[in-house]
Amino acid sequence: MAEQTPVQIFRRQERQKQYRSGTFFLKLAVLLLFILVPFLFPSFKSLDLALKIMIFAVLVASFDILLGYTGILSFGHVMFFGIGAYSVALLIGKYGNPTYINLVIGFIVALGITSALALIVSFLSLRVKAIFFAMVTLAIAEFAIILATKLSGFTGGEDGIIMSMPGIFKVSFNMGKFLGVEITGRLITYYFILVVCLGLFLLMxxxxxxxxxxxxxxxxxxxxxxxxxGYKTFIVKSISICFGCLVSTILGGLYAMWVGYANPESVLGIPIMLDVLLMEIVGGMGTLYGGLAGAAFLEFAHSFLPDLQNFAKSLFPGAHFLHAAMERWLLIFGILFIMVVFFFPKGIIGSVQDFMARRKTAPSI
Amino acid sequence: MSETILKTEAIHTFIGQHHILQGVSFEARADAVTVLIGRNGAGKSSTLKTVMGLLPASEGKIIFKGKEIQSRKPYDIARLGIGFVPENMGIFADLTVEENMQVAMLREDAATAERLESVLEMFTALRDFWRAKAGILSGGQKQMLAIARAIINDTALLLIDEPTKGLAPIIINALIDAINQIKQHSVVVLVEQNFYMASSVGDYFFILDDGKVVHSGAMAELVQDEEMQSKYLGISKSV
Structure with missing residues (x-):
């Protein structure tokens, strides 16, 4: 074997260390938790929460490719999520039967539309300064919402499109029990989405x-x-936009598979884009894993904060002021958000990474 | 006389409404360090940026190795073999030293790997902070990284803008040694206000004043000419 340079030796050592580090085992534990959710918490609410965290974690990570890693602020990212959802819904819910082939065609059509649209958006908008790019993407996203709402003959308008899934993904599909848990179409869909999300995340x-x-x-x-x-930055930025948007599109299709419908509010709305932005800020920009922390924070808050009033009533039946305060859960969410931003200015993962980097002395080669 | 690798012919550059370069002509000869000197605002940095394509030349020609490059994009100019170390060093603060070097490597071949090793021999501090974020480096280390990045490729011409700005004298001496090593295999055009640095590494000089070249010649002549040093560089005459 040829003699290695100090740089090559250092890289080899880094690769070897990678699979023995604490963070590697933490990541494995998180993955294991997602795998075991149906067995540990066998309720639809838990499964739904885990799946939404999973999808939004990867969606935020794909948004992070643009904002955190390339410095491009796009308000149109969720539009591509919607394209994925609508394409699948149209192919198996409105203009075709729920078959595997239609499902695959739905994804392929969505990816084709996204590729063309993302290229047009990047060519139109990357020539302008950052803030104008953000404005252009916001306008395009708003236009997509209007189209989806007004073209009701095609998209189902505000009601959207309801669909059923093919074969093993069908809600009524049942394979019997495994370790006391019913193996239904929903559970199979959960694991299918988990595998695809994991693949997309590793790809990113x-x-x-x-x-x-x-x-x-x-x-x-x-x-x-x-x-x-010596880099054509315009080309690199376009690749980054297209890659992030394609991931977002696949996730949109997966989301539609899970919820069984697509409407403007659930897959295209500006509030979803704002949620993605909040998740990005809470998790930390330029960390990729921040998406998971941000999505977990927001989805947990959305799932459990509205129940706080009932929780308070059962614990303190006579405390009317507390009940009234708990009813305004959005206020509590706002306070929680401010606290996270205050204590983790670089987001949860970003701040933890900073802390660890400060503790670790920079090794020499 | 050695061959001319870079030549500018009466270049004019505007920044907004301001006519910054008003017909700058200079040349950089092979196997030599050419220094552009002058007071603040004379147009030295703008000259380098115009050569690099970062500021558009409205008139005039920039000829590199016999080819006109004044209408080319910065990435094209870089790929012709011109390296640029800007005044603010332009390091990528959130990337590690290693990643900064990897980004700068336009090819990953054996020759580049060999150059990387020799660059790390030259700037040993970079080796010590190899996996650290470049943003935490000291001013001198950042400057070393900026120069290391510029010479990691097969650079025929290196443009360096005020490398000594804000650096301690001991670091300046290290930079002088580094530039004396670099000049063995690359042509260097240096913008410098520090006359000690300029005279230590320079072979030829061009003095810029108000966007024009007002004097040029061999550095040895300028070192002797206290009158010119006082008039254009603000260096007081020795008593």
Whole structure:
């Protein structure tokens, strides 16, 4: 074997260390938790919560590719999520039967539309300054919502499209019991989505650690400098936008498979985009894993805060002021959000990474 | 006389309404360090940025290795073999030193790996902070990283903008050694206000004043000419 340079030796050591670190085992534990949710918490609410955390974690990570890793603020990211959801819903819910082939075609059509639209958006908008790009994408996203609402003959308008799933993904499908848990179509859909989400997440990690990913981060830090080094930054930014949007589209299709419908409010709305932004801020920009922390924070808050009033009533039946305060759960959510931003200015994962980096002395090679 | 690798012919550059360069002509010869000197606002940094394509030249020609490059984009100019170290160093603060170097490597071949090793020999501090975020480096280390990034590729011409700005004298001496090593295999055009640095590494000089070249010649002549140093560089005459 040829003699290795110090840099090569250092890289080899880093690779070996990667699978023995504490964070690696923490990631495995989180994955294991998602796998075991149906067995540990066998209720639809728990399963629904776990799945939404999973989908939104990957959606936020795909948004992080744009904002956290390339420095592009796009308000149109959820529009691509909607394209995925509507494409699947139209193909198996409105214009076709619920078959596997139609489901696959739904995803392929969605990816095709997204590729074309993402390219047009990047070519139209990357020529303008960052804030104008954000405004252009917001306008396009708003236009998509109007289209989905007004073209009711095609999209079902505000009611959207309801669909049933093919074969093993059908809610009524049942394979019997395993370890005391019914193996239904919903459970199979859950695991299918888990596998795809995991694949997409690993793909994104590979993407940001590739040479192209490093150039994206260089553009985020100092675009003119990246250009002066020799990179066509416009092309790199376009690739980043297209990649992030394609991931978002696949997630939209998966989400529609889970909820069984697609309407403007659930898959295209600006409030969903704001949720994604909040998750990104809470989790931490430029961390990828921040999406998981942000999605868990928001989805838990959305699921459990509205029940706080009942919880307070059962614990303290006579405390009317407390009941009234708990009824305004959005206020509590706002306070929680401010506290997270205050104590974790770089987001939960970003702040933890900073803390660990400070503790660790930079190794020499 | 050695061959000319870079030549600008009467370049004019505007920043907004301001006519910054008003016909700058200079040349950089192979196997030499050419220094652009002058007071603040004379147009030195703008000259380098115009050569690099970061500021558009409204008139004039920029000829690199016999090719006109004034209408090319910065990424094209970089890929012709021109490295640029800007005044603010332009490091990628959120990337590690290693990632900064990887981004700068336009090719990942054996020659680049060899250059990386020799660059790390030259700037040993980078080796010590290899996995640290570049943002935490000191001013001198950032400057070393900026220069290391610029010479990691097969650079025929290196443009360095005020590398000594805000650095301690001991670091300046290290930079002088580094530039003397770099000049063995690359042509260097240096913008510098620190006359000690300029005279230590420079072979030829061009003095800029109000967007024009007002004097040029061999550095050895300028070192002797206290009158010119006082008039254009604000250096007081020795008593």
């Amino acid at each position: 990690i590979r993407f940001i650690n590739s040479p192209l990913g490093r150039v994206m981060q260089a553009i985020r830090d100092n675009e003119p400098r990246a250009e002066a080094i």
